[in-house]
Amino acid sequence: MIERLLRKLAARDDISPEEEATLTDLITDVEDVPARKTVIRKGERLNRSILLLDGLMCRYKDLRNGRRQITALHVPGDFLDLHGFTLKQLDHDVMSLAPSRVAYASHEKLTRLTETHPHLTRMLWFSTNLDAAMHREWELTLGQRNGSARAAHLLCELRERLDIVGMLSGNDFDLPINQTEMGECIGLTVVHTNRVLRELREEGAATFAKGRVIIQDLEKLKSWAEFDPSYLYLGREPC
């Protein structure tokens, strides 16, 4: 059940069998979530955190005029609101984009984990810091990249992240969202998102259609996006 989470963590640092057992014991109550369901509302009191087992989820914030910014996408293996463990409530909503499967880790058990498993605690802390690193890269995207580079960068990032959890086929992957939602990730309207996607397609870099991304020229896409994966902290590093 927690294979994908383990795979992500173990890529960074060794997990002992005992730690693995602790993590397994931490995660309970598997549930299915339909597409486009809000699973956590801003300000709601939290006593557990969600591990995404399958599907696709996002976190977003919105403004009064209806404009919405998706601040993070989450793929299987992501502990999507682990930060809620210390925050106790979120400053944003969390929703599913595709039909998903989730499991829960109670904050009570997490507290106990911090008391008994310092190394595991540091690894979970790392994983929230990794989320923050992605937020920073998205700040760079939203503040400084132009439309086509924003789309290209998003595709590059997702390719790397899905690779880690074994969800690529070649360089292609499923991305079950529509262009409106992609626009909400990269700070563009649907109309313009459509146009930059056409540009990527016509230049032979990548196509996104029917919920699937097909990367035709990965090097071109990376250079277009000025993609540097160091912010994903893929290297091995004991902590």
Place this chain on the structure above:
Amino acid sequence: MIERLLRKLAARDDISPEEEATLTDLITDVEDVPARKTVIRKGERLNRSILLLDGLMCRYKDLRNGRRQITALHVPGDFLDLHGFTLKQLDHDVMSLAPSRVAYASHEKLTRLTETHPHLTRMLWFSTNLDAAMHREWELTLGQRNGSARAAHLLCELRERLDIVGMLSGNDFDLPINQTEMGECIGLTVVHTNRVLRELREEGAATFAKGRVIIQDLEKLKSWAEFDPSYLYLGREPC
């Protein structure tokens, strides 16, 4: 020396005298840093984290074309690269904007802290999660707010953060940066930053000149920015 850090943490949850002593023992080697000095370079191997005692620092990422995005501003009391404790190297540079004073916490001592002080560990974890919450709000700003709202929002945020550490006078505060740097925070060119600042000034909301922010109409500024401080997690909440 660590009063401002303590003040921030204690606003969230109780710190026992023993924990306070542990923190005091953690922090060593006070140093002065001149303005505009890069103190951490992207990719550099880290074995200590920086606590900002006085001054103003930032983290930034840049693109090949020279465009730069400041992803975070740090005020006194901020543990500005505590995330580096688990990341071991940063995906971005850190520099001082104003003459600053810093102190250091070795990662060795931090590791020991996670082994002996679970509650303090959770509080430090919280403080990195708070940084991430600010990143998310900046994503919303950069992706969805217009120029004047971006500037207004930045001023509102800084007012709150400086208030916590006792660095406001009334609603006014020092902000020793120029308009270029402010533009790099809010994703605008200097020229346009100058224009939105003029708008805020002419509308009687706030003025920013000579490194000082004077807020004339806080309510107007907040509503202009659509400022909701919940992402700063100012409420008391044991963790």
Place this chain on the structure above:
DNA sequence: CGTTATATTGAAGTGCGTCAAAAAGTGTGG
């Protein structure tokens, strides 16, 4: 097969960028 969601295109408007120059402020040395 009709209904609704999604993608696509066109035309026109605008917020912000770019380029260039002037004005104002700041610091240094004589």
Place this chain on the structure above:
DNA sequence: CCACACTTTTTGACGCACTTCAATATAACG
């Protein structure tokens, strides 16, 4: 005190990336 260099702010003119509004095409679906 002024002279000078340098940084920062401010303004103007113009261009373009992206938005807005509107319509059509295409796909998805019960």
